[in-house]
Amino acid sequence: xxxxxxxxxxxxxxxxxxxxxxxxxxxxxxxxxxxxxxxxxxxxxxxxxxxxxxxxxxxxxxxxxxxxxxxxxxxxxxxxxxxxxxxxxxxxxxxxxxxxxxxxxxxxxxxxxxxxxxxxxxxxxxxxxxxxxxxxxxxxxxxxxxxxxxxxxxxxxxxxxxxxxxxxxxxxxxxxxxxxxxxxxxxxxxxxxxxxxxxxxxxxxxxxxxxxxxxxxxxxxxxxxxxxxxxxxxxxxxxxxxxxxxxxxxxxxxxxxxxxxxxxxxxxxxxxxxxxxxxxxxxxxxxxxxxxxxxxxxxxxxxxxxxxxxxxxxxxxxxxxxxxxxxxxxxxxxxxxxxxxxxxxxxxxxxxxxxxxxxxxxxxxxxxxxxxxxxxxxxxxxxxxxxxxxxxxxxxxxxxxxxxxxxxxxxxxxxxxxxxxxxxxxxxxxxxxxxxxxxxxxxxxxxxxxxxxxxxxxxxxxxxxxxxxxxxxxxxxxxxxxxxxxxxxxxxxxxxxxxxxxxxxxxxxxxxxxxxxxxxxxxxxxxxxxxxxxxxxxxxxxxxxxxxxxxxxxxxxxxxxxxxxxxxxxxxxxx
Numbered sequence: 001x002x003x004x005x006x007x008x009x010x011x012x013x014x015x016x017x018x019x020x021x022x023x024x025x026x027x028x029x030x031x032x033x034x035x036x037x038x039x040x041x042x043x044x045x046x047x048x049x050x051x052x053x054x055x056x057x058x059x060x061x062x063x064x065x066x067x068x069x070x071x072x073x074x075x076x077x078x079x080x081x082x083x084x085x086x087x088x089x090x091x092x093x094x095x096x097x098x099x100x101x102x103x104x105x106x107x108x109x110x111x112x113x114x115x116x117x118x119x120x121x122x123x124x125x126x127x128x129x130x131x132x133x134x135x136x137x138x139x140x141x142x143x144x145x146x147x148x149x150x151x152x153x154x155x156x157x158x159x160x161x162x163x164x165x166x167x168x169x170x171x172x173x174x175x176x177x178x179x180x181x182x183x184x185x186x187x188x189x190x191x192x193x194x195x196x197x198x199x200x201x202x203x204x205x206x207x208x209x210x211x212x213x214x215x216x217x218x219x220x221x222x223x224x225x226x227x228x229x230x231x232x233x234x235x236x237x238x239x240x241x242x243x244x245x246x247x248x249x250x251x252x253x254x255x256x257x258x259x260x261x262x263x264x265x266x267x268x269x270x271x272x273x274x275x276x277x278x279x280x281x282x283x284x285x286x287x288x289x290x291x292x293x294x295x296x297x298x299x300x301x302x303x304x305x306x307x308x309x310x311x312x313x314x315x316x317x318x319x320x321x322x323x324x325x326x327x328x329x330x331x332x333x334x335x336x337x338x339x340x341x342x343x344x345x346x347x348x349x350x351x352x353x354x355x356x357x358x359x360x361x362x363x364x365x366x367x368x369x370x371x372x373x374x375x376x377x378x379x380x381x382x383x384x385x386x387x388x389x390x391x392x393x394x395x396x397x398x399x400x401x402x403x404x405x406x407x408x409x410x411x412x413x414x415x416x417x418x419x420x421x422x423x424x425x426x427x428x429x430x431x432x433x434x435x436x437x438x439x440x441x442x443x444x445x446x447x448x449x450x451x452x453x454x455x456x457x458x459x460x461x462x463x464x465x466x467x468x469x470x471x472x473x474x475x476x477x478x479x480x481x482x483x484x485x486x487x488x489x490x491x492x493x494x495x496x497x498x499x500x501x502x503x504x505x506x507x508x509x510x511x512x513x514x515x516x517x518x519x520x521x522x523x524x525x526x527x528x529x530x531x532x533x534x535x536x537x538x539x540x541x542x543x544x545x546x547x548x549x550x551x552x553x554x555x556x557x558x559x560x561x562x563x564x565x566x567x568x569x570x571x572x573x574x575x
Contacts, residue, residue, distance in 0.1 A: 002113070002495045003102050004046075007092075008035045011048055014072035023068055028054050037493060044083070044091035045098075045489060051088035062088030099488040100477040106491065106554040114495045114561050119160030119502060125342045126152045128352035129250065129257075130167040133242040134178045135204055137249035137407035140354075143432065144383040145407075146423035146567070148352040149255045150507035151381070153565045158502035163346060166257040167338060170239045171264040178202060178242070179235035183222070185211025186234070190220055210241045252411045253420060254567050261341070263334060272329050272337035275371065276307060276322060279336075284310050284370045290321060309336070314366030335364055339378070340371045348377040350505060355382045355429065379505050383428045389435040414440055417568045421448040424511040424566055442574070444522070447515045451559060452571050454518035457525060458556035459572040461536055461549055468539050472546035479547035483524065483534070487551065490520050494558050498565075507566065514562045521555050 001009075011033070018024040033054070038047040051066035058065065066088040073092060074082040081093040106113050128148020131141045152162045169175070181202040188194045189212040197203035214222075214237060222230040243260070250256070266272070279285040289303040308319040309332070322333030329337075342349055349368065353361070361380045368378040388395035388405055395405055411419055414436065422439050425447050426432050444450050465472075480488075494513065501509035528535030536548040560570045 002105060002109075003098070003492045004035055004496045007046055010073065010076060010078075011035055011050060011069075014069055015050065015054075017072055018068055024054065024058050024060075024065070028057050030054070036496065037489075038089075038091055041489075043085065044081070044093040046092040046094065048090045048092075049088075051084075051090060055088065066090050096480075096482075096485055099485040099492070100480065102492045103477060103480075103488055103551060103554050106557055107550070110557060111561060111564075113557060114157065114498045116158040116495065116499050116502070118499050119155055119158045122159075122348060123161045123163065123346045124152075124155050124348045124350060125163040125165055125346035126155075126350045126352070127165045127167055127342070128152075129246075129255075130169065131246065132169050132174050133239045133246065134174055134202060135242060136206055136245045138404045139386060139388055139407055139410055139434070142253070142407050142410070142419065143386050143423045143428070144352045144354060145250060145253060145255055146420050147381065147383055147428045147507060148350075149253075150420070150424055150510075150566050151350065151352070151505060153567060154498070154502050154507045154510065157565050158498055160502075163259055164257045165259045165261060165342070168239070168243065168260055168262045170235075170262050171267055171334070175235050175239055176231065178238050179231050180227075182207055182210050182214065182234050182238040183227075183230060186214045186218075187211075187223055189215035190223060192223070206245065207238075210238055213237075213241070249407045252408055253416055261338065263338070266337055266341065267329065267334065271341055272322075272333055275337040275340040276333070278340070278371060279309065279367075282370065284313075285322065286310070288319065291318065307333075309363070309367060309370075311363040311366050314362065314369065316363045316366065320363050332360065332363065332367075336367050336371070339364065339368045343368065343372045343376045346376070349379070351378075351380045352428075353380055353382055355384045358382055381428055381505060384431050386423070386432045386434050389433055391437075410434075417452075417571075418448050420567050421451070421511065421563075424508045425515075427506070427508055444519070447511065449574075450522070451511075451514045451518045451563070453574055454521045455556055455559045455563075455570045456572060456574045457521075458552045458559075461552050464537055465545065465549060468537070470537075470539070470542050470545055472542075472549060475546045475550045476543055477547055477550065479544045480551060483527070484548065484551055487520050487524055487555065490517050491554055491558050494562065510562050510565050514559060517555065517558065517562075521552075 012030070015024060015030065019026050030050075030053075033048065033050045035046055035048050038044055048069075050069055051062045055062035055065045063084065066084040070082045070084050070090050073079055073090065078094055078098045079092050080095045083091050085091055109115075126148055128151075129137075129141055129145045131137060137145070149164070152164050156162050177200065181197075184194050184197065184201060185207045188208070214234065222234075276285055285307055287305050288308045289305055290308070292303075304325045306321040306325065307323050308321055311320045312318055320332050321330055322336060323329055339349065351364075361382070365378055365380065368376060372378075388410075418439050422434060423432075438446060439448060440446075442449050442453075494517075497509060497513045501507060524534075525536065532538070536545070536552055538545050556570070563570050
């Protein structure tokens with residue numbers, strides 16, 4: 001049992017004692033009671049808001065309640081001092097042996113240290129990437145891919161069952177354009193002079209092999225055939241080829257989805273109709289007319305009766321059509337059906353979207369709430385675009401022009417781990433620059449390097465200890481001093497960081513934590529540059545060396561666990 005879980009249990013026991021004594025009413029909701037590090041370390045090691053949360057429903061003064069809780073917690077052998085601050089915060093200072101014990105817990109739990117059962121029994125569907133299957137992955141897709149995959153790993157580490165899903169947009173105008181672009185390459189493969197690629201088609205050379213494969217299979221059968229004879233066939237073959245490219249690109253990042261759902265299959269199975277019927281039965285879809293466009297009304301505009309979702313009931317500025325006037329489903333209508341399908345097999349849904357889709361969040365959240373009766377938690381995480389920089393100049397990306405930076409090119413240049421870690425060094429909804437020079441820079445300003453260097457330093461200690469003939473058959477942790485134990489206090493926060501990051505659906509918190517942990521480790525290491533007695537490795541003092549090696553191992557273990565969540569490999573040495 002890790003430190004924060006143990007003290008949460010101690011706090012519960014203290015509150016139970018007060019209930020038994022009649023100082024607190026039974027049955028109070030303790031869900032918002034926390035045990036966490038105080039913002040100011042000088043206040044102690046742990047703090048709880050229990051009195052602040054429970055005083056009002058208990059009908060008592062928070063300061064008075066805090067004094068009673070503090071008195072109970074002060075009886076614990078692990079508590080060195082307890083104090084009440086301000087209107088009722090309780091601060092605890094713990095004994096040094098508590099931190100030594102936590103070090104042993106880190107060793108014993110090893111790769112499982114920080115794992116949680118908080119999400120146990122819950123199935124979460126995370127849909128991420130879902131790029132249109134019109135070409136290979138480019139860096140515009142990268143951030144959402146990494147955020148989604150790291151979030152999936154984080155929720156698994158916190159105990160949930162996770163479905164990693166990719167929604168294949170293989171219906172609609174863009175894939176028809178892809179089909180026509182491939183037909184052009186098919187004709188080219190058979191010797192036709194296609195000249196410049198017409199405006200509006202995809203000009204990328206990545207379609208050349210697709211055209212060649214179709215030419216080898218069908219010969220000139222479809223060269224002069226009407227579009228109606230080849231459009232669907234070529235679309236299916238092109239989408240399949242593009243999805244193979246996309247899967248290969250994602251594999252370079254270590255990303256593999258459990259499930260690929262086809263929009264075309266969804267529509268063929270009548271899922272949108274089923275979702276519409278469900279919403280009509282609840283009075284949430286009706287036939288009505290859209291308001292005229294704002295500003296100057298186009299001459300060809302005329303009111304049309306359409307099925308509308310009552311999204312205005314859920315905070316949207318107007319009700320939204322789920323079908324077009326030609327009877328085809330709108331993007332929103334198709335999305336309704338897709339989310340309705342996902343909710344059948346999951347307790348919670350998470351979508352990772354580009355920030356350019358921010359305007360549709362409110363209505364789709366409302367629709368899912370309506371379809372599931374509010375039983376399915378649904379979060380949309382918005383991811384801002386990444387600006388690529390080379391030599392200080394922006395690198396432009398455009399799939400239609402065929403001139404873009406592919407994900408594969410970037411991974412091959414700087415490495416999977418650098419790409420993944422960098423994408424998690426800022427909140428997903430904050431702008432990000434990806435500077436090709438800075439992400440491989442060997443400095444503390446580069447979080448990727450700084451964290452990996454900390455792990456490499458830990459690994460180097462064992463090599464150096466072996467060279468010095470130091471073996472650690474037994475370890476006396478009482479050799480660790482106050483400066484050493486300060487690092488343990490940061491290390492012990494890892495399980496709590498995992499739980500809070502999973503609850504907030506924010507995997508970047510793991511990267512932030514690892515950077516702080518690495519910074520404290522490097523700082524402790526650097527003290528030894530001026531003070532030989534503070535070095536991790538002291539050849540003529542094996543007892544201290546073994547204790548500090550034990551400490552360093554714990555830091556290395558936590559770095560590995562955190563990097564594992566991020567999908568980044570911990571290195572043994574830095575070149």
